[in-house]
Amino acid sequence: MNVPDRQPAVEVRRASVVYPAPDAPVHALSDIDLTIAQGEFVSLIGPSGCGKTTLLRVIADLEPISAGQVLVNGLTPHDARLARAYGYVFQAPALFPWRTVLANVMLPLQIQGRPKAEAEAVAREQLGRVGLTGFERKYPWQLSGGMQQRVSIARALGFEPKILMMDEPFGALDEITRDDLNDQLQQLWQRERRTVVFVTHSIAEAVYLSTRIVVMSPRPGRILKVIQSTLPDQRTLDLRDTPEFMALAHEVREGLAHGHG
Amino acid sequence: MAMAERAALRERALPVLVVLACVLLLWYGGAVGLNRAGAVERVLANSHPNGYSTADLVSTTLNMERPVLPAPHQVVADLYSSLVDWPLDSPRNLLYHVAVTAQSTLVGFVLGTLLGIALAAAIVHSRTLDRALLPWIVASQTVPVLAIAPIVLVILGSLGFSGVAPKATIAMYLCFFPVTVAMVQGLRAPQRIETELMHTYAASRLQAFWLLRLPSALPFLFPSLRVAIAAGVVGAMVAELPTGAQAGLGARLLTGSYYGNTVGIWSALVMSALLGLGLTAAVAGIERLVLRSRGAR
Numbered sequence: 001m002n003v004p005d006r007q008p009a010v011e012v013r014r015a016s017v018v019y020p021a022p023d024a025p026v027h028a029l030s031d032i033d034l035t036i037a038q039g040e041f042v043s044l045i046g047p048s049g050c051g052k053t054t055l056l057r058v059i060a061d062l063e064p065i066s067a068g069q070v071l072v073n074g075l076t077p078h079d080a081r082l083a084r085a086y087g088y089v090f091q092a093p094a095l096f097p098w099r100t101v102l103a104n105v106m107l108p109l110q111i112q113g114r115p116k117a118e119a120e121a122v123a124r125e126q127l128g129r130v131g132l133t134g135f136e137r138k139y140p141w142q143l144s145g146g147m148q149q150r151v152s153i154a155r156a157l158g159f160e161p162k163i164l165m166m167d168e169p170f171g172a173l174d175e176i177t178r179d180d181l182n183d184q185l186q187q188l189w190q191r192e193r194r195t196v197v198f199v200t201h202s203i204a205e206a207v208y209l210s211t212r213i214v215v216m217s218p219r220p221g222r223i224l225k226v227i228q229s230t231l232p233d234q235r236t237l238d239l240r241d242t243p244e245f246m247a248l249a250h251e252v253r254e255g256l257a258h259g260h261g
Numbered sequence: 262m263a264m265a266e267r268a269a270l271r272e273r274a275l276p277v278l279v280v281l282a283c284v285l286l287l288w289y290g291g292a293v294g295l296n297r298a299g300a301v302e303r304v305l306a307n308s309h310p311n312g313y314s315t316a317d318l319v320s321t322t323l324n325m326e327r328p329v330l331p332a333p334h335q336v337v338a339d340l341y342s343s344l345v346d347w348p349l350d351s352p353r354n355l356l357y358h359v360a361v362t363a364q365s366t367l368v369g370f371v372l373g374t375l376l377g378i379a380l381a382a383a384i385v386h387s388r389t390l391d392r393a394l395l396p397w398i399v400a401s402q403t404v405p406v407l408a409i410a411p412i413v414l415v416i417l418g419s420l421g422f423s424g425v426a427p428k429a430t431i432a433m434y435l436c437f438f439p440v441t442v443a444m445v446q447g448l449r450a451p452q453r454i455e456t457e458l459m460h461t462y463a464a465s466r467l468q469a470f471w472l473l474r475l476p477s478a479l480p481f482l483f484p485s486l487r488v489a490i491a492a493g494v495v496g497a498m499v500a501e502l503p504t505g506a507q508a509g510l511g512a513r514l515l516t517g518s519y520y521g522n523t524v525g526i527w528s529a530l531v532m533s534a535l536l537g538l539g540l541t542a543a544v545a546g547i548e549r550l551v552l553r554s555r556g557a558r
Contacts (some may be wrong), residue, residue: 062457081463088461094454098476098555107472108462139556 007074009163009195010036010059015213017221027220032068034214034223041189041196043206044214047251049082051221052199053167059197060165061089084112087156087162092170093148095140095155101127101158102136105155113218114157119158121248126154127169130184137149146177153185163195179237182208203256207231207249208240215255225255267499288333296322307475309428313356316527331524339528352508361509363536366499368434370490370540376433377489378482382470384441385448390499394446394556402438405430406496428509432496436489443485479555483548494537510536 017029029051036042044052057063058070072080080117082088087108095104102123109119112154128131130150140148149169156164170178186209200206206213208231217227231244239245300321313321323332331339340355347353357395380398384391410431417427451473459469501511510533517526 035400060461081461084463086461088458090454090458092454096455096473098475098479100556111459111462111464111468111472118435129301141556 003076006033007072008039008041008071009038010034010197011069012055012070013071015065015164017051017058017063028221029065032223036195036197038152039193039196041198041209042213042214043198043200043210044216045200045203045206046216046224047218048201049218050216051218051219052216052224054221055216056165056167056197058087064090064151081198084159084196085161086165087159087161088167089149089152089156089164089169091168092204093140093145093152095151096147097140099139100136101132101138101140101151103145104140104151105158108126108155108159113143122158123154126158127172129157129188130154130219132178134227145176146173151172151182153188159187161194167196167197167199168201171207172176173231178202178205184208185235190234194232197261203249203252204240207245207252208235208237213252215252217256217258224258227251227255269397283334288330289323292328292330292332293319293322296325298330300325327521328523331527336527336531337526339524340531343528351531354512355510356526357535358508358510358513358529359532361424361495362497362501362511362533362541364492365500365509366432366536366540367430368425368494369434370436370493372429373433373436373489374440374486375454375494377437377485378444379439380441381444381478384445385474386466386470390538396464398438398441401434406435406499410496410499411433412499414503419556428497428500432493435496439488439492440482443481444478444503447473447481450477450481476555479551483544483551486544486548490538490540490544494533494540498533 012032012034015029015032016027019026021030022232032051032055034055034256036203044055047053054063058065059072059077061081069076075085076085092141095101096107099107102120103127105123106119109122110116114122116258125138126134130153132147132150132154134237135143135147140151153166166203170181173181182205189209198206198209211229211233213227213229214223215227216222217224227248229248231239231248297318300318301464304321304325305317308355322328324335325331328335343353343355352355380394384394392524413434414427414432415422417430420537448470455473455477456469459473498509498514501509502515511531513529514526517523517529
């Protein structure tokens with residue numbers, strides 16, 4: 001599905017992040033090597049403290065690296081950020097309470113200086129894609145947690161970034177909403193095939209969504225194992241009951257257990 | 262519906278009325294007590310040389326020409342006559358003085374608010390300014406405005422500024438402080454996740470200020486504006502004292518005390534309280550409008 005010689009979306013080479021501490025420095029990330037091709041859906045999974053969020057933040061230029069090299073679309077994370085290469089979805093929706101749903105989705109477009117009419121049209125379309133047509137004039141507090149997170153996804157997709165980074169976007173939601181949003185995100189990826197880097201601590205979520213699963217382990221934060229998904233590209237939630245899915249989930253669980261052993 | 266509204270009104274009005282009744286009672290009691298000596302000496306000694314009843318004493322203390330403490334009805338009568346018996350542009354009409362004081366208050370308030378926001382913006386954007394400015398800003402408020410006012414008026418006067426400008430300056434001096442303090446806090450109110458969001462959009466500092474910091478600070482700004490405008494009234498009135506200003510509620514207070522016109526002082530006092538209340542209510546009204554347009558709950 002990818003042209004093989006295309007430039008990778010994300011390249012991480014021997015990257016480390018070390019936080020200085022009075023007794024012993026904390027190795028949040030140690031010697032990470034990871035290449036993400038364009039159009040891949042890569043999940044970073046691991047127990048808390050394994051550096052999965054730190055790795056995502058490093059790629060997004062929200063955190064500096066202590067050593068090594070990180071390239072996003074061939075640029076440094078800083079330049080990639082200035083080139084608006086990625087959209088970032090945080091754990092919390094982080095919607096501005098004084099803006100309507102529509103105005104929240106328009107925010108990044110406004111910052112990029114797009115004409116207002118165009119920004120509004122794009123925002124309406126994105127809201128439609130996450131199933132929120134009719135909620136444009138509402139304020140964030142009038143929406144449920146799941147709807148708020150969908151608004152934040154629409155906001156991240158509005159300026160058509162090549163890469164979508166998501167930091168446990170559904171972590172705070174109930175399981176039913178989470179399944180629903182997983183399904184929607186899966187369909188979105190099917191349609192648009194953007195590169196997605198997805199942080200999660202749910203095995204089922206990682207297996208269901210990803211084309212590749214990166215299993216990480218704490219102290220120091222490192223990559224234990226990279227699992228290529230054998231599941232078909234077209235997926236529905238029923239897939240989770242198939243032996244193939246279970247085998248993959250088992251493999252991820254094994255990998256995680258390994259890190260603790 | 263109307264019943265419920267009336268009940269709600271009664272619920273809100275009743276405590277205010279009870280307090281008002283208590284104040285009036287104390288006031289009348291105080292007037293009798295404080296004016297007694299003067300009444301006996303200056304009035305009753307002449308009119309009732311052969312002794313007087315308690316009723317005579319009370320009615321005299323409450324209706325004296327220059328009482329130590331005028332009775333409420335005297336103040337009301339004085340206010341009423343000033344408002345009704347004289348045209349609006351006459352210095353005898355208190356509304357004329359209210360307008361003069363309100364003008365310098367409002368000019369000072371607008372300038373003070375702008376200065377306060379500008380200082381706060383500078384402070385939150387620069388660590389150096391945070392350290393350099395904040396102590397001076399706090400120190401500026403420990404200097405009594407009564408001491409600063411004449412100096413400012415003399416200096417501005419020698420520079421050729423007269424009329425509203427010097428008075429507005431003093432009002433501004435009192436207005437900017439609460440705004441600065443509240444806005445420093447408000448501009449720092451955005452959470453880390455919101456700041457990082459703007460960061461991922463590669464928003465400039467100016468964009469982050471307009472689109473995130475300023476809107477987050479608005480809920481902090483309005484309460485400080487209510488404090489500021491009340492302080493501005495005080496500043497404007499104090500500025501009217503040392504110049505021998507011809508007009509304004511402060512000038513009225515001063516002429517009242519020159520001529521021992523205690524009733525006049527109290528009328529000016531009541532008017533300044535009403536002016537302060539009115540301006541604060543206006544700011545609160547603007548606050549409600551703005552916050553509603555932002556979808557406040």
